[in-house]
Amino acid sequence: MQPTYRDLLQEVQRFWTPLPDKPEETPEGLLCALWHTACGAPVSVERAAPTELPLLDGAAYERLMALLERRKAGVPLAHLTERQSFLGLELVAGPAALIPRKETEILGRAALGKIGCMAKKRGELRVVDVCTGSGNLATAYAYYEPLARVYASDLSAEAVTLARRNVEHLKLAERVAVRLGDLLEPFESPEFVGRCDFLSCNPPYISAAKVKEMHPEISRHEPEAAFNGGVYGVSILMKLVRQAPRFLRPGGWLGFEVGHGQGQGLARQLERNGAFEAVEIYADAAGEIRAILAKSRAAALA
Numbered sequence: 431m432q433p434t435y436r437d438l439l440q441e442v443q444r445f446w447t448p449l450p451d452k453p454e455e456t457p458e459g460l461l462c463a464l465w466h467t468a469c470g471a472p473v474s475v476e477r478a479a480p481t482e483l484p485l486l487d488g489a490a491y492e493r494l495m496a497l498l499e500r501r502k503a504g505v506p507l508a509h510l511t512e513r514q515s516f517l518g519l520e521l522v523a524g525p526a527a528l529i530p531r532k533e534t535e536i537l538g539r540a541a542l543g544k545i546g547c548m549a550k551k552r553g554e555l556r557v558v559d560v561c562t563g564s565g566n567l568a569t570a571y572a573y574y575e576p577l578a579r580v581y582a583s584d585l586s587a588e589a590v591t592l593a594r595r596n597v598e599h600l601k602l603a604e605r606v607a608v609r610l611g612d613l614l615e616p617f618e619s620p621e622f623v624g625r626c627d628f629l630s631c632n633p634p635y636i637s638a639a640k641v642k643e644m645h646p647e648i649s650r651h652e653p654e655a656a657f658n659g660g661v662y663g664v665s666i667l668m669k670l671v672r673q674a675p676r677f678l679r680p681g682g683w684l685g686f687e688v689g690h691g692q693g694q695g696l697a698r699q700l701e702r703n704g705a706f707e708a709v710e711i712y713a714d715a716a717g718e719i720r721a722i723l724a725k726s727r728a729a730a731l732a
Contacts, residue, residue, distance in 0.1 A: 432491055445502045451531055460507055467511045468494035476515035504647050516566040522595050526588035527563035528656035534632050537687045537721035538570050540712045541630050544683050548627055549577040555627040560613045565593030567630055572605045580606045583616045614673050626677045631670050635689040637663035663689055675705035678726035685723040693719025700724045
């Protein structure tokens with residue numbers, strides 16, 4: 431006789447460990463997401479609901495037990511379901527790129543606010559997202575703002591492939607293009623230099639020393655290049671801040687995510703940077719700065 435939902439939930443509760451970077455994952459959500467996946471209808475943990483569980487036949491039950499064993503061994507839930515929710519969108523997920531996190535939605539919402547305001551004034555916008563990973567920010571911009579033409583890039587060929595899958599998955603191919611290359615290098619052309627309305631980045635920002643201390647669910651299963659930000663964790667951010675003014679049009683915006691403890695220092699640097707005329711900070715529920723936006727000066731391209 432197969433175990434019941436309640437039996438399986440008790441089993442999940444015995445091995446489940448909460449992770450602060452994945453607050454959406456609960457024992458109930460985990461079990462329901464894997465249940466749907468075992469039945470051939472993969473779904474993110476946020477979309478999974480116990481009231482809508484499909485019938486679990488013998489073959490599906492075996493698949494579910496195998497999935498639970500892999501989860502118990504530390505494989506991330508989003509790698510097992512191949513789905514992750516981000517700003518209300520159901521994305522394809524996998525080991526090729528960092529799993530989209532809730533804290534990145536802070537940058538996403540702030541960016542969408544600026545993009546929406548600019549679209550009302552200017553019409554069609556040119557938006558660029560670098561270090562795009564799975565394409566979560568790039569696809570969100572295009573999905574929620576029909577006047578945004580979005581261009582994304584990543585240094586990882588595997589991440590570019592995953593991002594393109596998400597573009598197709600969300601039927602956004604007409605307005606989102608993903609390129610392979612380092613930060614803004616793929617956009618070194620008159621089409622982009624001095625003509626970008628919004629430039630965003632969720633860069634690697636964990637210091638090399640702290641990478642060794644990360645939870646094994648992250649360090650063993652997600653690409654190190656997606657979170658290792660060098661000795662101090664800000665090397666890529668500094669490079670981005672140096673490059674961005676060449677690409678932003680006057681009055682355009684730069685937006686990026688920052689790690690714990692990095693926000694105040696980076697915001698002060700931007701305030702002293704003559705290429706920008708306004709700096710905005712966005713904090714999480716605990717008051718920690720997690721995203722920074724900076725507006726390009728008209729004289730930045732001189």
